[in-house]
Amino acid sequence: MNKAKYWIGTFLSYIRKDTFRVMITIVIGGFSLLIFAITFQILKNTTHYPERNRSYIFVKGKISKTELKKMTEILKERNIKIYRIITPEYKLRYLYGEKIPEELLKIVPLTIVADGGIGKRVFPAELQKYIEKISSVAPGESKIRKMAGMIRTFLIIFSITLIGGIIVITIFTIQLSFISHHEEIEILKLLGADSIFISVPLFLEGIFIGTGSGLLAVVFFILMKAAWQKYPANLISPDFATMGTTILLGIATGVISSFLSIVSRRHDETG
Amino acid sequence: MIEFFHVTKIYPPGIYALKDVTLKIRKGEFVYITGPSGAGKSTLMSLIYRGTRPTDGKIFVRGNDITGIDNPAKLRREIGIVFQDFKLLKHRTIYENVAIPLLIAGVKKEKIESRVNYLLNFVGLFSKRWAYPDELSGGEQQRVAIARAIANDPYILLADEPTGNLDEEMAIEIIYLLKEINLKGVTVVLATHSTEILSLFPARIIKIDHGEIVSE
Incomplete structure (x- = not known):
């Protein structure tokens, strides 16, 4: 038994215990990231429009x-x-x-x-x-450009809001995990565990949720493309950059959520 | 080893758990903290491992003032604690329960294995190392808790009513074990309200009532 093995084992036991809650968070995150991915693809396809001659x-x-x-x-x-x-x-x-x-x-x-x-x-x-x-x-037609600009602005704000929403939901899930494993965490504290030792499995849980959401969003995107072959499929057709960005964003939201929930938990306990 | 200077602990909304307690426990001593339920025994124990902060006064452990420390993790790694309700991790095997304090302390994998095997032999539970806590009797679970408490060679072993949930025969077994640990040089502080234990295993007794030391 070493620390890594212990942390992974603990993380897996947390996931097993809270399967339903974790899965719900991944599905919500997946749908939100799908909307992000579509937005990202549209933005990517339209970004260079005014600059090209x-x-x-x-x-x-x-x-x-x-x-x-x-x-x-x-x-x-x-x-x-x-x-x-x-x-x-x-x-x-x-x-x-x-x-x-x-x-x-x-x-x-x-x-x-x-x-x-x-x-x-x-x-x-x-x-x-x-x-x-x-x-x-x-x-470049000014009307189109103006409209495109407006759509782009709306999509960017909408995406940021969605990502904020995913982070809040993931923080909430990790906080629930803290509460659910409170007894075990208290025992570890009595044995002299520091906050890093206690937090690693919960950090892994956040990354798992984020990665799961990102992967699910990509799967949804590919299925959507397959089911919707024609117009406006050209517009939202996912490329590797979009899929990669979506997965990376999922991981990033997981990391940020874990970090924020652990920090806020520590603040609650010391405050 | 442990020193209390005029320690007072008040719980909201103004209930005195300890009142102006001053005491000294020397290295290698075996000390009973006794008194009726609600006398303040558990609060006193909790103050030693910084489970709670004193409202007033100073506490020193091995010469270090622990009254104001914010992070008690290091202190707890040097103190072994045994509770009445064992506080074992239910979904971990006996082996893992004993290994966890060593993992926390950063002991290497190979050393953990030999140390855990030694400790489980010491408490007579080596053959049950892959069992889960729920598969063991109360006395066996308490032995696991003791093995876990001494895993990191602590200077002090705090036992808060360790025999409270056990029958007499098992209780005696546990006190024997704690005595054996004390003989190895570990300072043992045992909170109990059992008069049988006090008479069977004589040692220094600190009696508390209503948060005050009434006799020593």
């Missing part, structure tokens, strides 16, 4: 195939790639994860998203010289 070419009325071909050629000559062509018929109403307002689609039946790469822009005069139907060319 993408131009939005808004076209008045219907455009013929010949006109579109001509315009494509001009862009190609200038080494500008067409990233996406958006029309109401195609129902592609998302640009880098941001929804285009219905009103905008009514006024502007066609939008060409052109990617010029760093330092390159689509110049309206040049295009308008050939196609008179072009109403305007903008390096």
Whole structure:
């Protein structure tokens, strides 16, 4: 028997004794982290939108195939790639994860998203010289940008609130664990155990809950993606960075919760 | 070894558990703290291992003032404590119960094994080392508690009514064991209200009543 073996054994016995409470916390944490992961993915997919030299070419009325071909050629000559062509018929109403307002689609039946790469822009005069139907060319549409900004701000605040919520719930679970094992902890104190010796199994419990929540969120995310193959799956499709960040965040919330509950417990006892 | 200077302990809302107690227990002594229930025996014991703080006065253990210490963990590692209700960890084996104070003290794995085996042989429970506390009789559980209390070679062994839950035969066995430990040089302070024990195993007696030392 050594300390590590004792701590792991104690931690496992705590988990066994409080299985229901721990599992409930993991499920709540899992759902909260899933929302975080979706938010994170959306933010990630939209973050670079204003910085890229993408131009939005808004076209008045219907455009013929010949006109579109001509315009494509001009862009190609200038080494500008067409990233996406958006029309109401195609129902592609998302640009880098941001929804285009219905009103905008009514006024502007066609939008060409052109990617010029760093330092390159689509110049309206040049295009308008050939196609008179072009109403305007903008390096990013301000309305969309403003909306996207608002959505992003809301999502960031919402995510922070959710993470705060997970931490509070985990702290509450660990505090309950303290109460549930009070008798055992008191015996250990009488035997001369310091707070580190007593707290390690509870610290492990917090990390277990956090890691479990993170992993569960990733599993939920993958299942969601599998069940929801089409639109807007592109927007929220989880990548490794998002999955890794979600798991790491789960572990971090577990560590923070354990630390805070142990510190507050010590404060209660000495205060 | 243990010194009390004008120690008073008042529990809210103003109940005196100890009143101006001054006493001295020397190294290697075997001392009974006796008196009726509620006399203040357990409070006195608790003050020695800093289970509670005195309201007034000073307490010294091995020359160190323990009155104001915030963290009693180190002090408790040097004192063995035995309780009436044994206070064993129920979901741990007998072996683990005895090994835990050694783990807390940071003793190495190999040394823990040999020390625990020695202690369990000493209290006659080596064959039951993989049993759980609930599988043992009261007397056996108290022997485990004693083995655990002396695991770290304490200077002082405090026994608070260790025979309170045992029949006479088992009680005598336990006192024999405590006497044997005392013979090895450990200061033993035993709180009891059993007159049989006092007459069977004579030693210094400190009698407390209503929180005051009434005779020595």
